[in-house]
Amino acid sequence: MNPAQWAIRNGRLLGFVVLLLVVVGLVAYTRLGQLEDPDFTVRTALVYAQYPGADALRVEQEVTEPLELRIQQMGSLQQVQSVSRDGRALIFVDIQEGRPPEAMEQIWDELRQKVEAAVPDLPPEVRGPFVNDEYGDVYALLLALTGEGYDHAVLDEVADDVRRALLRVPGVAKVELFGARGERVFVETSRDRIAELGLHPGQVVQALQDQNGVEPSGFVEMGPRRLRMDASGAFDSLEALRNLSIRSPESGDLVYLRDFAQVHRGFADPPEALLRFQGQPALALGIVPVEGANVVDLGAAVKDRLQDLEATLPAGMAFGVIADQPRQVQAAVGDFMVNLVTAVVIVIGVLLLSLGLRTGLIVGAGVPFTILATFIAMWITGIDLHRVSLGALVIVLGMMVDNAIVVAEMIVVRMQQGMDRLQAAARTVAETAWPLLAATLIAVLAFSPIALTQTATGEFTRSLFWVVGFSLLISWVLAITVTPLMCHLGIKAPARGGGDPYGGRGFALFRRLLEAVLRHRRWALAGMLGLMILAVAGMALVPQIFFPPAQRAQFLVDYWLPEGSRIQQTAEDMAEIEDWLARRDGVESVTAFIGEGAPRFYLPMLPENPNPAFGQILVNLSDVKALDRVMAETGAFVGGRFPDAEPRIRPMQLGEPVRYPIQLRIIGPDREVLRTQGERLMGRIEGMPGLQHVRLDWRNRTPHLRVEVDQERARRAGVTSRDIARALDTGFSGRAIGVYHEGDERIPIVWRFPLAERTDPARVETMPVWPASGGPAVPLMQVAEVSLAMDDAVIWRMDRERALSLQMDLVPGATAHRVLQDLKARLAEVDLPAGYRLQWDGEPVEAMEAQAGVLQPAPVVFGLMALVLMAQFNSYRRSLIILLTVPLGIVGVALGLLLFRQPFGFMALLGVMSLSGMIIKNAIVLVEQIDLEAGRNGNAYSALVDAAVSRVRPVLLAAATTVLGMLPLALSGPFWAPMAIAIMFGLALASLLTLVAVPLFYAVLFRVRPAS
Secondary structure, three states, X not given: OOHHHHHHHOHHHHHHHHHHHXXXXXXXXXXXXXXXXXXXXXXXXXXXXXXXXXXXXXXXXXXXXXXXXHHOOOOOXXXXXXXXXXXXXXXXXXXXXXXXXXXXXXXXXXXXXXXXXXXXHOOOOOEEEEEEOOOOOOOOEEEEEEXXXXXXXXXXXXXXXXXXXXXXXXXXXXXXXXXXXXEEEEEEOOHHHHHXXXXXXXXXXXXXXXXXXXXXXXXXXXXXXXXXXXXXXXXXXXXXXXXXXXXXXXXXXXXXXXXXXXXXXXXXXXXXXXXXXXXXXXXXXXXEEOOOOOHHHHHHHHHHHHXXXXXXXXXXXXXXXXXXXXXXXXXXXXXXXXXXXXHHHHHHHHHHHHHOHHHHHHHHHHHHHHHHHHHHHHHHHOOOEOHHHHHHHHXXXXXXXXXXXXXXXXXXXXXXXXXXXXXXXXXXXXXXXXXXXXXXHHHHHHXXXXXXXXXXXXXXXXXXXXXXXXXXXXXHHHHOOHHXXXXXXXXXXXXXXXXXXXXXXXXXXXXXXXXXXXXXXXXXXXXXXXXXHHHHHHHOXXXXXXXXXXXXXXXXXXXXXXXXXXXXXXXXXXXXXXXXXXXOXXXXXXXXXXXXXXXXOOOOOOOOOOOOOEEEEEEEEOOHHXXXXXXXXXXXXXXXXXXXXXXXXXXXXXXXXXXXOEEEEEEOOOHHHHHHHHHHHHHHHOOOOOEEEEEEOOOOOEEEEEEEEOXXXXXXXXXXXXXXXXXXXXXXXXXXXXXXXXXXXXXXXXEEOOHHHXXXXXXXXXXXXXXXXXXXXXXXXXXXXXXXXXXXXXXXEEOOEEEEEEEEEEOOOOOHHHHHHHHHHHOOOOOOOOOXXXXXXXXXXXXXXXXXHXXXXXXXXXXXXXXHHHHHHOOXXXXXXXXOOHHHHHHHHHHHHHHOOOOEOHHHHHHXXXXXXXXXXXXXXXXXXXXXXXXXXXXXHHHHHHHHHHHHHHXXXXXXXXHHHOHHHHOOXXXXXXXXXXXXXXXXXXXXXXXXXXXXXXXXXXXXXXXX
16 A cells, blocks of 8 residues: 555554654653763773883883783784883783674683783783773763872772762762872881891891781681681781891890881872872772763762762862763753754744745654654664764754655645645655655665774764664655645645646746756756866865864863973972963863873873873863963963973864874884984974974983992802892882781881982992892992993884884864875985884874775765665666766865865765765656656656756755754864765755756766757
């Protein structure tokens, strides 16, 4: 049965279905998750290990290389990048982007197995290695806990209680603590006092471990029971530790630890990391939601729990908000809902003005029905409300009514020609249902490369395809059922039939224009070709980007001191910057992370690696309008106040994260050659327009004291290289000699010399070295030579090869693509030594990979489009006519982007690809109409003209609803504006050209000529 006839005869049933759709759609909307940006899988894990006392070169050779060798055997590996530092190795393991998210757990298990297999190849002193497969976790909330006048031990204790309480909030998966100093028990003793008492450090360590150790004491049988025996003498107080007795080897007397050492509690010194919130020392609590949780609901639940906890905090302690994703999500979703409602009002307004009150309301009613049905589909398939899914609804909004416009307009025309309502509806649906389905499928296919691409960027934008696909297919079903029913019920038959609905002045003018084009078809074809050539040339003038900066009211200040700087110096400098920022207009809060970067509180963000010479400040603003001003002021202040530092002021990014806009990597074996070539290339590009803050990722070489042990003299003195290393470690850094147990805490006991002794470089050569086997100490100068040397403190590698990168920032207004072209031209004649090569990285490279990922399935998609056309028309020439209209869209795209000075980025590329489906949709309906007209009157030329004239109103009206419906999206910000403008101008001009081009191509391919 004809769908229109069925709908009209079963109107009550269909009405009930629509009512049910509305109710369920509203429920689905309330159940949809809410995010600021769509999730995508971070296919990166971090493998890290510590090698205390080893320099960067030794870490690279003895830790990084064996681990990389095993990791490289993984079949799913995309690349492995590592950094070796003094005492530490970090290895970033990137997995191929095509691997599905559900396979990652198994891949990380394989990674652990590879890492475990490398352990026998590592030195026994290495701590680890450890695998962090939660590197991509996003902390939806970052909370600060401050307490003026409280030390870190009390803050730690309170923060731990808060962490336990927050873990019980529904939807919370993990709560991490940041900024904890790490408590220590210090045993400080002067080396002169030890020598005076004739003590050997090994005796002290052994006595402590003998008393404080936990050893199995066996079991005793008592009748039916078996009792465990506990002979532990672990210290239960610091006083017990002070009373530790050691027998002097010289006098035989007992000496107590309190007689020659100061025992006190403190914190790791120097600290590994520090954190300040609003200028006060603080701890941060990072909250990770469970997968699929509604972030807005989670935020509300956490804040309710915090209100209860705040009442229990000690006086002077308070919570602060460092990063609030729920608030960002709520604001973003709210803004997009406003855009969606605005677009709905615009589209319905256009329909009412163009079609009249009754027809306009009938067609416009399909908009809310389609949106609500799409919400149901999103709920079922697990698509959340976020930037991309809501943007997709705005994009497809005007397209939702295309099918309904064609059906309603033709029903009205048929009624004007004398048909009754039922006959007009049935005839219209019978003639248009399949062509409209073909056109809808092609429009959906135009978005399908987004779903088929295997890149992280494709995963980020994938919901665009699904939302558009759901909406368009639902709109087709409603157009062939609900629209005929509403036309049957709501449109009155005209007083008289048989009038010419296309006799107006506008139709007559278009008819004359089309006839002129068909008479001068060669000139017309040449004109269209010329327009496309101009458009392609114009596209070369459009600046290219990957993704624009995010419009978030926050930015980051990255601050580097020269490599080797003390964390205390970094903290001191940053305190001045924090104080300056806190006094700026528009600044809401300032949080400083010293010695490490902020944790990942925003998905498109790459956390910085730990480094005492590095700090990062997160600045929250009260209004995004102040962003550019405050960033510019901050850059000027920091650059002028700290000329020796390397600051970087940057906004948050959108899309796939990129650490630097442009990177040039030099790959080769020798460290000296790499650094020489890197410095040479820096000199070549110095002062180049568009670039600023060019730096080497290996940073500066650092001075260190090299202790060359004379092994022969050392053997005569009875000392070993290990004895020397331990003496220096104890004397200047502090050596862990045990653990102090307090409840469930394990606090390291650290033996070190007093501050005056461990900060005096002159004492290095006179440092007493005690043989582990016993005997008197000897000064270091008797067994070793001490000299000052410079060496690399950082060694980066890419896929097991050493790689030094030039990292480049851009001046405001410059684009990475244009600057990269200039860079390549300037460095084209650079010759590298044999065995060395250059490799570009950064935003343009990532953009090319993302674009290639989207374009890769394009031939398959194009083939499917052609298949749909062949299934509909069973004609090569008709299919070719339709496909030839696709390039017409580039004319409007180039004009719109140039006119509004918008860049061509990844989103604009998606807009151009989706535009092809919209153009083909118009062409299908027009070719189908030409065939229908030709079948009726038998005159091919008249059919061409009459069909084009009859399609003017629905084609232009469909284009108008799509174009004007995207107006809120074009004004919403830099993420959507290029895509919206590309579609708006591309569709507007392509629709006008299609009305002429399709008859023209048809006339050329079928050799249709005007009647003589």
